[in-house]
Amino acid sequence: MTEYELIALLRETASTISQDFEFFITLTFAVIFVSYAVGKKLKTIPRIVISILYLASVTMLLLRYQSLLVQVQFINSNLTSIGSDFPEMTKILLTSVLRQSIYILGSLAAIYSIFIPIINSNEELIIGKSSDDII
Numbered sequence: 001m002t003e004y005e006l007i008a009l010l011r012e013t014a015s016t017i018s019q020d021f022e023f024f025i026t027l028t029f030a031v032i033f034v035s036y037a038v039g040k041k042l043k044t045i046p047r048i049v050i051s052i053l054y055l056a057s058v059t060m061l062l063l064r065y066q067s068l069l070v071q072v073q074f075i076n077s078n079l080t081s082i083g084s085d086f087p088e089m090t091k092i093l094l095t096s097v098l099r100q101s102i103y104i105l106g107s108l109a110a111i112y113s114i115f116i117p118i119i120n121s122n123e124e125l126i127i128g129k130s131s132d133d134i135i
Contacts, residue, residue: 003084010075010086017068024061024103027054031110040117047114054114058107062100069096 001009031054035042072092079086 001078003079003082003086006075006079006082006084007086010072010079013068013071013075017065017072020061020064020068021099021102024058024106027057028106028110032113035110035113035116042117044118047118051111051114054110055107058103062103065099065103 031050069092072089076089076092080088
């Protein structure tokens with residue numbers, strides 16, 4: 001491949017990584033918003049189904065991200081081997097760790113928000129039973 005083709009492929013790969021991350025952020029905030037909007041109205045089984053679908057989507061995005069990172073490293077090594085003056089991407093590892101942390105922490109927050117009404121209602125039941133026993 002020529003230098004021009006490699007740089008074009010690198011830009012396309014970076015754009016795909018950004019679009020996938022934007023989709024993840026949108027999906028996560030949508031799940032969090034809907035879980036708070038619905039509140040206690042949603043039963044347990046639909047919550048489990050939503051969680052499984054959400055986690056499957058996030059897993060697919062993470063796997064795609066990993067393959068795109070391999071592609072970026074391949075393109076960078078090819079650019080270096082042909083003696084390109086294109087600046088080498090030096091902070092890939094730091095960016096990768098930060099992005100993966102956001103994927104994981106965001107996913108945990110979304111799953112927590114899906115089940116928080118159930119957790120709170122179970123705590124209310126436990127607290128309610130103990131106060132009834134006292135009276």
